[in-house]
Amino acid sequence: MTVLADARAARAAGGWLLLWDIDGTLLLRASRAHAEAVWAALLEVHGLDRDALETRTGAGPKGAGMTDGQIARLLLEAAGVDAAEIDAHASRVRARTCELYAPDDLTAHLNPGVDALLAELHEREDVVQTLVTGNFEPVARRKLEAAGIGRWFDATLGGGFGSDHEVRDHLPAIARTRVGAALRDDGAPWPAERTIVIGDTPRDIACARHDGVGVIAVATGPHAVDELADADAVAEDVATLRDVLLARLDAPADRPPTGSPSTA
Ligand SMILES: [Mg+2]
Structure with missing residues (x-):
């Protein structure tokens, strides 16, 4: 059936x-490749360097239970990106995250x-x-x-x-x-x-x-x-x-x- x-x-x-x-x-603990895909998408779509995101908040255990879009927003806000920019590129960030996500065997x-x-x-x-x-x-x-x-x-x-x-x-x-x-x-x-x-x-x-x-x-x-x-x-x-x-x-x-x- x-x-x-x-x-x-x-x-x-x-x-x-x-x-x-x-x-x-x-x-x-199966989120590493996922987090890396979100980061890579944010860096690429918003043209940021990694140091700008290193000052972030909201990732790791504090981010547990948040949505991917919510985590992306917090990372970008911490990097000084304004809300209008975040909104304008949210769908692109989502699409690139999904394209870039390539997990290893997670069994x-x-x-x-x-x-x-x-x-x-x-x-x-x-x-x-x-x-x-x-x-x-x-x-x-x-x-x-x-x-x-x-x-x-x-x-x-x-x-x-x-x-x-x-x-x-x-x-x-x-x-x-x-x-x-x-x-x-x-x-x-x-x-x-x-x-x-x-x-x-x-x-x-x-x-x-x-x-x-x-x-x-x-x-x-x-x-x-x-x-x-x-x-x-x-x-x-x-x-x-x-x-x-x-x-x-x-x-x-x-x-x-x-x-x-x-x-x-
Ligand atoms: Mg959970």
Whole structure:
């Protein structure tokens, strides 16, 4: 059965939409070639020298959970580029970043256990899986292919990407709209109450709250469990994430496990 056919079955079952973050969630420390592509695009498109960007802020752990466009903007602002220039060249920066991004084999960067969890969830007829990530979409697709997990994410379903909006808070609604249009008979957005964001930063939690969807955090990125306490639940690793997520998916519909954050 194709991913899309599975997803249609999930829709028919009134199933769950899972919106996976990539960096720090599916993959660990897999951003080097990505960051280099953003930098190279900024240097080329804006005619900057590397020293101008070395004084930057916003990259590294502080940038975790930001969209690619947001990180590019912060780097450029720190280098003294004005907002009008940034806006005028944003689409060119995006296009060049995607052209320049050429990851090596990233299979060693899989978050341990995540491939098996994606496979297990794929077997469930009540689950549709796609992406909400700050990565530009072509970067996201190439990164997952390089890590060997691209097959779990059907591009025809859509998702929410850094190439769709610079503000992550808007991405879950974009993903629900696209998946609903692809799978639902009425074309309406996938219901918020049947959607869960899975991510590793407070920004993942914030975007889920903005859209009124659920959120499970996993502390495998730069943030510790106690920094992610605003999520519905926090997992310390993928094994714990599996337990927390399956409990959520299998909870009786009339008693959704919400309320105080829990650490399993
Ligand atoms: Mg992340």
